[in-house]
Amino acid sequence: MKRQRKMLAMVAGIVAAAMVLSACSDPSNPADETTSAATGQTSSPAAGTTEASSAADTAATSGGTAATSAATTGGAEATEGTTGTPAEAGQAAANATGTLNLFMYQKPNGFFNPLHGASGPDQEVISLVYEPLLIASPSGALVPDLADGTPTISSDAKTFTFKIKKGVLWSDGQPLTSKDVLFTYTRAADPNMDLSRAATLFSTVEGIDDFASGKAKTISGFSTPDDQTFVIKLTEPNVGFLGQIGTIEILPEHVVGKLPIKTFTQDPYFAKPTVGTGPFTVAEFKTDQYVHLTANPNFRYQVGVKDVFLKILTSDVATQQLQTGELDLTNIAPVDLDVVKGFDGVTVDTIDTAGFVRAAWNQSQKRFQDPKVLQAFLYGTDRKSIVEGAIKGQGIVRNSVFGPPWQAADLNDYPYDPDKAKQLLTEAGWDSSQPVELAWISAGNPDRDAAAQVMQNQLKNVGINIELKQVQASWIPDHVSVGKFDMFMYGGGDYTAEPASVIPITSCQEPGKGPNNGLYCNKEFSALLTKANQENDLAARTKLYQQASKIENEDPSQMWLYSPKSLWAVGKTFQGFQPQALANSWFEPWNWKKAS
């Protein structure tokens, strides 16, 4: 959902300043950041994609009877949400000690503003300073953070009611109220702001058109019956909406409410935001060196660490500094796993993610419109050997656009079967004289280099002539984004807990007019997705997605390759770290401790 939100945020980039947009991409690898930028979860180039682990049930999706049943997700954590040792106002930092040095894989844009759009490094800071109503837990489930319990959804899936935790203070001592939520969401939709989401994320909110056109000063679909309650009304059922909106971090109206709207996302205030509800506030941002954060004395729980430094380093330097103890945490690539495991006093935590590597076929080309051809690509490639070789077994073969909970149990996993591939190609009348150009960004992605080689060698045996083409990021806008390519391999992230987020990337569309780069078009599939997003009953909704996953399994939207694990190397004195399924966001960072 965060990914979805950010994706929409980025889509809204149409109205954004170029500089703002710049926020979203990894310079070396924009294609890879697509999904991740979409999610605001850019992943470390070294470590591959690190996204939500399992797209567990979304808090948003259950519902049931009239505006009562709270959305629940698996396990007790779902209703409890984030926890810690409660602290008296002003005393949260009293016992905070020590300094943590964490790896930041790329320099931030320096606008630590949740409404700015998606840039992974900036998001790492944002998620220490601000908090959303709902947050993804390490298992990928959405759990309450600033929200007091899970929100309620009306039976028609058009009204959502959030309760906000009592007694939450901003770091300057002011209380957090539902007015701050109203301010944040309204500002996010403001058409005068660089990155308005009026036309995208908020398009189904009641009264959004009047607000966007300037007819109304407020959005009638948002209301605050009291200081702890925030209600959203939609014009049409949109179950996936809750998960998408709930993860937007809330801003302090009393501090940032007066900043100019037009340049809000890039206001200099956000280079050093001093007021948040999160466990830390920014003390210093030393361009290109580090971001220094200090414990927030008014946080609602005890904060364990006094100072946190996010250091901007290359992965090589980070690995060195992990060894010298100058760094407490870094992402590592599967190829480095054995080396790092040998380091004295360093442990490696791995977590499944739903990040993935896939190749899009350009399905506007007639030859890629026959599902038999697409299946032949899958049968003709030994994807298991790619997992073993390219990512040293640190991941799994992927087979669906959906995360595991939304996949049917009996999906075809396309085992390596060159004979079957040949047969399918013959049936489809495949012309093996026509080469297929497979493009990818090589820099920083040794796993993809290996995968491309394997594909070329193995597919040659079944009569598919792959030509390899390593490209630069600059190749993408003129080719991938506008349908001028054969195949393009790139990384991406999964739909944290919200399967509705696959709608934009699988809906029929013309080249250059949307995010469906492969120009996949399956009307039956799209119709099922629409239906599922209106279904408030979790079981029924899951069933619809599973049905859809069967269709996409037969008629693949992309050539699914693998989902790598996320690998974290943690120094021995860093305690309380929980690897987060979502890259670039932290879970309960107030429980971190630095042993001396």
Place this chain on the structure above:
Amino acid sequence: MGAYLLRRLASTVLVFFLITIVVFTLIHLAPGDPIAMQIPPDQYTSATQDFIAAKRHELGLDRALPIQYLTWIGHAFTGDLGLSIVNGRPVSEIIGERIVPTLELMSLGMILAIVIALVFGTWAAVRKNRIVDYVITFFSMLTISTPGFFIGIMAIYLFSVKLKLLPSAGMSTTGVHTTADALKHLILPVTILGLTMSAGLLRFVRGAMISELTADYQRTALAKGLTRGGVVVKHVFRNALIPILTVIAYMIPQLLSGAVLIESVFAWPGMGSMVVDEAAKNDFPVLIAFAMLTAILVLLSNLVADVLYTLVDPRVKLR
């Protein structure tokens, strides 16, 4: 001499303008629109292309290249290098932040390189074809043939990881703001830059000293009763110094590229890492400004070297 200087200066200015035109054109001809590149392909909408076009128009990127060039150069003369396309900050501010660490690294590296080259080059020359000369030659050849980044990585492994004597990277320990700490961070990068830069210069110093040592005036000086040490210091060294200075001036551009490499090994927040970042994003204004600064540096050091050269060798006519 004055006329020569003027002519030489005029041609330098002319060359500078030609370079600006070439660089400006090349950078703008590079594939990849910096605005389109900011929008990942998974996030296109029906309005994205209109947005890109509008933004290009707003930034003037849709105008003819000569017009863009004239606008840029006009602003550049007033000290306005434009705004970064990527984050909207003034280019002069971005460069300003980065130039100090690079200059710090370059100047200290240069001083070290000169000291090493003069001391060991002279020593080798004086002890020509003896064991000291061979040892010095061996090490200087080794340094010339080993890339600086490799020496850097080895040094980090030895001094930071194994011996834990020195910090592995960066300009300071996070949260520490002391001079001692800053100096500690300087040791490895400066030493390695100085070492790699010194090798070539050392060979040159040795050569220049040897040719001076065998010059006739030396025999005369010895004949009139000077000690050998006195001759080396008072006459030989002084005479050799001028061609050496010329070479040093020519070395400055090389020093910059050396510093850029060392910066990436040591996570030194200077111009080197900046230009790598910005190149990947096709951030025209920053790249152009960097190219221009480099051009100025190269042209100026060549100018200085040429002028010095004419001073050394009167056969090069000041015409």
